[in-house]
Amino acid sequence: MKHERILITGAGGQLGTVLTVELQKKYGADNVIASDLKLNPDFMGHFEVLDATDFEALKSVVLKYKITQIFHLVAILSANGEKFPLNTWDINMKSLFNVLEVSRLHGINKVFYPSSIAVFGEDVEKDNTPQNPNLTPSTVYGMSKVAGENWANYYHKRYGLDVRSLRYPGVIGYQSMPGGGTTDYAVDIYHKAVKNESFECFLEASTHLPMIFIDDAIRATIELMDAPAEEISVRTSYNLSGMSFAPQEVFGVIKKTIPNFEITYKPDFRQGIADSWPNSIDDTQAKKDWGWQPKYNLENMTEVMIEKLRIYYNNKLIA
Ligand code: SER
Numbered sequence: 001m002k003h004e005r006i007l008i009t010g011a012g013g014q015l016g017t018v019l020t021v022e023l024q025k026k027y028g029a030d031n032v033i034a035s036d037l038k039l040n041p042d043f044m045g046h047f048e049v050l051d052a053t054d055f056e057a058l059k060s061v062v063l064k065y066k067i068t069q070i071f072h073l074v075a076i077l078s079a080n081g082e083k084f085p086l087n088t089w090d091i092n093m094k095s096l097f098n099v100l101e102v103s104r105l106h107g108i109n110k111v112f113y114p115s116s117i118a119v120f121g122e123d124v125e126k127d128n129t130p131q132n133p134n135l136t137p138s139t140v141y142g143m144s145k146v147a148g149e150n151w152a153n154y155y156h157k158r159y160g161l162d163v164r165s166l167r168y169p170g171v172i173g174y175q176s177m178p179g180g181g182t183t184d185y186a187v188d189i190y191h192k193a194v195k196n197e198s199f200e201c202f203l204e205a206s207t208h209l210p211m212i213f214i215d216d217a218i219r220a221t222i223e224l225m226d227a228p229a230e231e232i233s234v235r236t237s238y239n240l241s242g243m244s245f246a247p248q249e250v251f252g253v254i255k256k257t258i259p260n261f262e263i264t265y266k267p268d269f270r271q272g273i274a275d276s277w278p279n280s281i282d283d284t285q286a287k288k289d290w291g292w293q294p295k296y297n298l299e300n301m302t303e304v305m306i307e308k309l310r311i312y313y314n315n316k317l318i319a
Contacts, residue, residue, distance in 0.1 A: 012036035024045055078180075089143070166286075231290050
């Protein structure tokens, strides 16, 4: 196997925190360089403070460590992005252009670029949304991901760069918090339940959205990146499905374990974003091309979330 050196941008985020650890296990801690705007004091491994919108800074890290693969996780997400639309576009696109260019110019052999269910807008079938419908996103974040998917495809077709991408559903995990997304409620609800607090939900009770447990999301990422290049037929971004549920359903499942848990609903501007997204996703192509199969549904994910967060908060009380 070729000796790989991995750079992760946005490594301090919800996905990056967990993906970094998995890549350290897979490639060895010395071969994984995490980067972000600031260092988390608890981080273990190699870390570079890096603003990925700065091409020269990115290039110097790539050359310093002889990087061969980049996982580019930097992005302003859907809800936060709406507060500063032009800034969001600049950061999301500039950082991607820098990653694509540094990869083209300096011999990177594989790039991972996350896309999102935010690429879909009003024009799609809401249930089992197919791989290739009209993409008319409602948020700047979604617009940047549609453009980004097409740039990924362009670099592959024009320069032969091996860029691979997944359209993540809302990611739910216990190890890290999401920041500024529309699906974030589905993480927060577990924290409130385990802390015996009531939960005020910013979406309506019946708003179905596609979601995925973090273990499945990370495994999908690694399986896609490990797949032989000839099996990758989608060079924009693959639809990816884990599960689909509404706030009232996750509330009901949590209540089986924590019967006193209470919820109220107070929809805000994020309701409009959620309403423009699919209820569920058709990921037949990912299953066919590289054998994708999710392992978690709402019930077994809830078991793990409650168990892990109970351990986390118990230790916090002791510490
Ligand atoms: N979880 C993301 C968000 O809510 C979707 O990609 O913005």
